[in-house]
Each structure stands twice: as structure tokens, then as C-alpha cells.
Amino acid sequence: MTSLILTTRSSLSLNLSHATKTESKRTRSSLWAGCFFVWLIAVSALNAGAQDTATAEPSISADSASADFTERSLPPPDEKPRRTYLGRIVAEPMGHQGAPWLIRDNRDDEENASESFVQLQLAEGMVVCDLGCGNGYWTLPMAKKVGESGRVLAVDIQREMLQKLRVRGAKAKLRNIEPILGKVDDPNLPLGEVDLILMVDVYHEFSHPESMLWHMHRALKPNGVIALLEYRQEDPSVPIKPLHKMSKNQIMKEYEKNHFKLVKEYNMLPWQHLMFFARDDSPLESLDPIPTEQVLEALP
Numbered sequence: 001m002t003s004l005i006l007t008t009r010s011s012l013s014l015n016l017s018h019a020t021k022t023e024s025k026r027t028r029s030s031l032w033a034g035c036f037f038v039w040l041i042a043v044s045a046l047n048a049g050a051q052d053t054a055t056a057e058p059s060i061s062a063d064s065a066s067a068d069f070t071e072r073s074l075p076p077p078d079e080k081p082r083r084t085y086l087g088r089i090v091a092e093p094m095g096h097q098g099a100p101w102l103i104r105d106n107r108d109d110e111e112n113a114s115e116s117f118v119q120l121q122l123a124e125g126m127v128v129c130d131l132g133c134g135n136g137y138w139t140l141p142m143a144k145k146v147g148e149s150g151r152v153l154a155v156d157i158q159r160e161m162l163q164k165l166r167v168r169g170a171k172a173k174l175r176n177i178e179p180i181l182g183k184v185d186d187p188n189l190p191l192g193e194v195d196l197i198l199m200v201d202v203y204h205e206f207s208h209p210e211s212m213l214w215h216m217h218r219a220l221k222p223n224g225v226i227a228l229l230e231y232r233q234e235d236p237s238v239p240i241k242p243l244h245k246m247s248k249n250q251i252m253k254e255y256e257k258n259h260f261k262l263v264k265e266y267n268m269l270p271w272q273h274l275m276f277f278a279r280d281d282s283p284l285e286s287l288d289p290i291p292t293e294q295v296l297e298a299l300p
Contacts, residue, residue, distance in 0.1 A: 074214075076211060076214050076215070077208075077210040077211050077214055079185060079208045079210050079211045081184070081207040081208065082207055082208065082209065085209050085254065086250070086253055086254055086257070087250070088204070088246070088250055088254075089243055090204070090205070090206070090207055090209075091204050091205045091241075091243040091244050092205065092243075093157075093202075093205040094205075095158070096158045096160035096161050096164070099134060099135045099160075099161060099164055102134045102135055102137050103135060103136075103137050107137070110270070110271065111269065111270065111271055111272060112269055112270055113137075113138075115268070115269065116229060116266070116269060116272070116274055117138075117141060117145075119227075119266045119274060120142075120196060120198065120227055122142060122145040122146055122196070123145075123146070124145075124146060124147040124149055124150060125146065125147065125149040125150050126146045126150045126195045126196065127146075127150065127151045127153070127193050127194050127195050128142055128146060128150070128151070128152055128153070128194065128195055128196045128197075128198065129152070129153040129154075129155060129187075129189060129194050129196070129197040129198065129219070130142060130152060130153070130154050130155070130198050130200075131155045131182075131187055131197050131198065131199045131202065131216075132155065132156060132199055132200065132202030132203075132205075133154040133155060133156050133161070133162075133165060133179075134156060134161050134164075134165070135161055135164035135165050135168060136154065136164070136165040136168045136169060136177075137200075138198060138200055139152055139154045139165060139169070139177060140168060140169065140172055140174060140177075142198070143169070143172075143174040143176050143177050144172075144174065146176065147176070148175070148176055150176055151176055151178060152176060152177045152178065153178050153180055153189060153190075153194070154177055154178065154179050154180060155180045155181075155182040155187045155188065155189070156179075156180075156181070156182060157181070157182050157183065157184060159181060162179040162180075162181060165177070165179055166179060184206075184207050184208055185207075185208035185211035185212065186211065186212070186215050187212060187215055187216065187219070189215060189216070189219035190219065191218055191219060192218065192219065192220070192221060193219065193221065194219045194220050194221060194224050195220075195221055195223075195224050195225075196224060196225055196226075196227055197216055197219070197220065197224070197225075197226045197227070198226075198227045198229075199226065199227070199228050199229065200229040201229060201230060201231060201244065201272075203228060203230065203246075204230060204243075204244060204245075204246050205244075209254065209258075210258055213254075213255070213258040213259075213260070214258070217258070217259055217260070217279055220278070220279055220282075222279070222281070222282055222283065223278070223282060223283065223284060224278070224279070224282075225263060225264070225276045225277060225278050225284070226260065226276065226277045226278075227274065227275075227276055228251065228255075228273070228274070228275045228276070228277065229272050229273070229274050230245065230246040230251065230272060230273050231244060231245040231246070231271055231272055231273075232245060232246075232247075232271060232272060232273055232292065233245035233246050233247040233250070234247050234248070234292040234293075234296070235271075235292075235296060238271045240271070246273070247292070248273060248275075248289050248291075248292050251273065251275060252289060255277050259279065259280040259281075260277040260278065260279065260280060261277065261278055261279075261280050261282070261284075261286040262275060262276070262277055262286060262287055262288070262289055263276050263277065263278045263282070263284040263285065263286060263287065264276035264287070265287075265289055265290065267290055267295040267298070268298075268299070270299070273292075275289070
């Protein structure tokens with residue numbers, strides 16, 4: 001009888017223990033299931049929120065468009081100094097010793113620079129850049145045109161040129177000129193702030209053309225443009241050394257390769273091409289250049 005009671009108690013104890021363990025497992029399973037369900041709900045909510053954010057219609061402004069472009073930009077080129085670029089020999093830059101030639105008295109008679117200046121269509125308050133400014137032949141009238149509310153970023157890689165510019169700017173009492181010491185591969189321009197970058201007979205001297213154009217692309221506003229003046233290679237009567245001239249075809253080849261498009265040109269200058277390029281993601285419409293042969297035939 002005692003043995004039967006012990007056996008019964010032992011069996012009961014085992015059953016209770018087994019039941020307790022089973023119940024414990026069921027409880028843990030229920031808890032895990034509950035936690036997993038809560039986690040699923042949280043993830044679904046986050047995904048829904050992210051989808052709503054992604055599909056929201058943001059307001060578009062010049063600043064936001066510029067920021068968006070910056071995020072999509074390719075990394076800067078890993079570029080070494082070039083002797084040639086896309087079939088063109090890169091010219092040596094003019095030293096600061098030649099600065100007096102830049103402000104020669106008959107320059108406007110030869111190049112009709114005053115007409116080029118009109119074509120830039122500068123306005124008060126604009127942020128403009130004279131890239132390769134030298135001693136300021138173009139910088140000073142640009143500063144007067146954009147007024148005190150505007151800015152002229154005057155970039156050169158030669159300290160001596162910038163010093164000559166400072167002297168001339170101070171004499172003219174112009175306070176909106178910002179001299180910037182550039183590098184051979186970086187003009188050190190602010191990001192997305194520039195309305196117009198003027199380059200007068202200087203681009204063909206860049207030893208790092210792709211790097212320079214990459215930085216200019218980022219510096220321009222969405223509607224900003226590069227105004228490029230280069231002596232006509234197609235015209236042998238232009239009294240400039242051949243290495244310091246460029247053809248329209250060569251210009252187009254280099255600028256299109258570096259994500260720019262032609263949006264305007266002026267073809268009535270006696271010696272030079274004047275071509276305006278915008279970023280390839282600009283809302284400005286592109287156009288095809290007029291062949292130089294037609295241009296030369298139309299010149300007086």
C-alpha cells in the first residue's frame with residue numbers, strides 16, 4: 001500500500017513537472033510570438049512612413065536643385081597634368097610679366113570687347129566669376145555692372161596678377177571684388193552660387209581641363225552659364241599663335257564630354273568665338289552651333 005502511494009505520488013509529481021514545463025514552453029512561445037507580431041507592426045509603420053516621405057512632392061527651388069545636383073555629382077577626376085587633351089595641344093599659360101598686354105589701349109578696337117561685354121547680359125546683384133582674371137581688364141567693368149549688391153569672384157593662379165588686380169580695384173574704389181588664388185585643378189569657387197563664369201582666352205591653357213570643368217559645373221546655379229571666349233582657330237587671319245586658338249568643333253567636343261551643353265552663341269566678333277555653356281541638367285534649352293564657315297562668310 002505504501003509502495004502504491006509512493007508510486008502514485010511519484011507519477012503525479014512527474015506529470016505535474018511535465019505539465020509545468022509544457023506550460024512554460026507554451027508561455028515562452030506565446031511571448032516570442034507576441035514580440036514578433038509587435039516587431040512586424042513597427043517595421044510596417046516605418047516602411048509606410050518612408051514611402052510617404054519618398055512620394056511626397058517637395059518644393060523645387062534653385063537652392064534645392066543645386067543641392068540635388070551636388071548629391072548626384074561624380075567624384076572629381078583623378079587627373080594628371082596634360083600636354084594634350086582630346087587631340088589638342090595644351091598651351092603654356094602667359095606669365096604675369098605679360099600683364100600690360102592685357103590692358104593695352106587698342107584691345108577693344110581689335111577684339112570688340114565692349115560688344116562681348118554687352119552679350120554677357122550682367123545685371124545688378126549677380127554673382128559672377130572672372131576666371132583667369134589677370135590684372136582685371138574684365139573684372140573692373142563686371143564689378144561696376146553687378147553693383148554693390150553683386151559679387152565678382154576674380155580667380156587667378158598667379159599671386160602677382162591678383163596683386164595687380166587689387167591695386168587697380170582699389171584705385172577704382174570697387175569693394176565687391178573678391179580676389180581668389182586658384183589652383184591648376186581647382187578654381188576654389190563656392191558651391192552652387194555663381195550666375196556666370198567668364199573665361200577669356202584662358203581655357204586652352206588649363207593643364208587639368210576636366211578637373212576645372214568639374215568644379216565649375218558644381219559652382220554654377222541651375223540656370224548659370226559659362227561664357228567662353230577663345231580666338232578662332234578656323235581663321236588664319238587672326239594674329240594669335242595657333243596654340244592659343246580653338247575651333248568650335250574642339251570646344252564642343254571638350255565641353256560635351258564634361259557634361260555641358262551649348263545654350264547661346266554670339267558670332268559677330270572679329271577674332272573670337274563667344275559661346276555660352278550650361279550644365280547638362282540645366283533647364284536651359286540646348287542648341288547646335290552655327291558652322292564657323294558660315295560665320296566667317298557673314299562677317300564684314
